[in-house]
Amino acid sequence: xxxxxxxxxxxxxxxxxxxxxxxxxxxxxxxxxxxxxxxxxxxxxxxxxxxxxxxxxxxxxxxxxxxxxxxxxxxxxxxxxxxxxxxxxxxxxxxxxxxxxxxxxxxxxxxxxxxxxxxxxxxxxxxxxxxxxxxxxxxxxxxxxxxxxxxxxxxxxxxxxxxxxxxxxxxxxxxxxxxxxxxxxxxxxxxxxxxxxxxxxxxxxxxxxxxxxxxxxxxxxxxxxxxxxxxxxxxxxxxxxxxxxxxxxxxxxxxxxxxxxxxxxxxxxxxxxxxx
Amino acid sequence: xxxxxxxxxxxxxxxxxxxxxxxxxxxxxxxxxxxxxxxxxxxxxxxxxxxxxxxxxxxxxxxxxxxxxxxxxxxxxxxxxxxxxxxxxxxxxxxxxxxxxxxxxxxxxxxxxxxxxxxxxxx
Numbered sequence: 327x328x329x330x331x332x333x334x335x336x337x338x339x340x341x342x343x344x345x346x347x348x349x350x351x352x353x354x355x356x357x358x359x360x361x362x363x364x365x366x367x368x369x370x371x372x373x374x375x376x377x378x379x380x381x382x383x384x385x386x387x388x389x390x391x392x393x394x395x396x397x398x399x400x401x402x403x404x405x406x407x408x409x410x411x412x413x414x415x416x417x418x419x420x421x422x423x424x425x426x427x428x429x430x431x432x433x434x435x436x437x438x439x440x441x442x443x444x445x446x447x448x449x450x451x452x453x454x455x456x457x458x459x460x461x462x463x464x465x466x467x468x469x470x471x472x473x474x475x476x477x478x479x480x481x482x483x484x485x486x487x488x489x490x491x492x493x494x495x496x497x498x499x500x501x502x503x504x505x506x507x508x509x510x511x512x513x514x515x516x517x518x519x520x521x522x523x524x525x526x527x528x529x530x531x532x533x534x535x536x537x538x539x540x541x542x543x544x545x546x547x548x549x550x551x552x553x554x555x556x557x558x559x560x561x562x563x564x565x566x567x568x569x570x571x572x573x574x575x576x577x578x579x580x581x582x583x584x585x586x587x588x589x590x591x592x593x594x595x596x597x598x599x600x601x602x
Numbered sequence: 603x604x605x606x607x608x609x610x611x612x613x614x615x616x617x618x619x620x621x622x623x624x625x626x627x628x629x630x631x632x633x634x635x636x637x638x639x640x641x642x643x644x645x646x647x648x649x650x651x652x653x654x655x656x657x658x659x660x661x662x663x664x665x666x667x668x669x670x671x672x673x674x675x676x677x678x679x680x681x682x683x684x685x686x687x688x689x690x691x692x693x694x695x696x697x698x699x700x701x702x703x704x705x706x707x708x709x710x711x712x713x714x715x716x717x718x719x720x721x722x723x724x725x
Contacts, residue, residue, distance in 0.1 A: 433605040434605050434606055434609060434722075434723040435723075437605050437606050438606065438625075438634055438697070441634050442627070442634075445630075445632065473606075483632055486631075486632075486650075487630060487632075490630070490631065515664055515665055516664075517657075517660050517661060517664050519629075519696065543629075543630075545629075545630060546629040546630060546696075549629050549630065550629075
């Protein structure tokens with residue numbers, strides 16, 4: 327006869343502290359600034375958010391192509407027109423406004439590119455960082471004709487994007503490393519948008535570089551990169567860590583070899599799912 | 603030439619039977635704009651979910667070796683229509699319009715109107 331042990335109950339979070347948990351999800355400082363309707367510039371490790379009256383009007387990150395790249399890459403706007411506009415203005419948002427006033431840009435296209443760029447850079451700006459963010463009160467960011475975004479929306483979308491990437495392929499190694507083709511013969515059945523990414527994988531370019539080349543958002547390129555990685559079509563360039571050269575027939579370890587569940591990650595996932 | 607908000611407003615007011623409309627980026631599943639919907643019908647959820655519909659269809663076409671492009675996708679429920687129109691404009695970086703119609707709607711007219719709104723948006 328077998329004795330069936332009842333497993334211990336799963337930990338249940340006290341619901342009363344949910345608000346605090348949600349508030350601390352990405353950046354408690356940002357939440358506070360939103361609540362006090364602050365105007366200024368929040369500089370974080372991987373990007374910068376521009377706030378006007380507590381709303382995000384603009385975001386920049388070295389990890390994401392900016393508004394100019396998105397506007398000029400697909401013929402929405404001539405590159406020379408963009409260059410001329412940026413020479414006469416202090417920020418990409420100002421440059422866009424100049425072009426809009428001059429009738430060189432359709433309003434709808436500009437709005438969409440602006441939102442694309444904002445959420446894209448915002449995603450990286452709100453990435454977990456090792457240093458605290460700094461906020462400078464500054465009257466320069468203004469609510470303008472371009473759409474602004476409430477802080478909670480940006481946070482919610484950033485969390486959703488993190489989950490989406492994690493669901494596609496849980497290993498972030500390919501996000502920042504130079505990429506190599508893992509199975510050059512298997513590229514026959516890749517949809518066109520993803521094929522464009524795959525064709526630019528050459529052992530030197532990273533996902534960010536490919537995003538720049540294609541004039542696409544960095545996050546969108548990461549989605550494609552993770553999907554291609556999951557399909558076994560590309561891999562991050564293996565970093566030589568061992569002093570000895572790997573023996574013949576060496577394969578880089580499969581990215582997902584974790585045997586014990588990552589409690590911190592599961593908790594973050596649960597929080598994010600509950601926040602949806 | 604219209605901005606997003608105007609385009610969505612026009613879709614909702616000029617298309618008979620329309621109860622919700624969203625402009626969605628199908629790589630991220632994010633709705634760049636929504637209008638209408640209700641407490642029980644969250645357009646943001648619908649937007650994210652329908653990106654999977656489009657991706658599945660595109661993959662199938664790829665596997666079949668079809669080179670044509672998807673213009674729109676119609677989903678017929680017992681009491682609603684859901685109409686998905688993929689945007690092709692120059693900057694149309696993988697966007698689609700998602701329209702919820704009630705069962706009395708004139709489908710041919712709705713498709714025609716949606717096409718016109720797409721052109722107005724000039725993306």
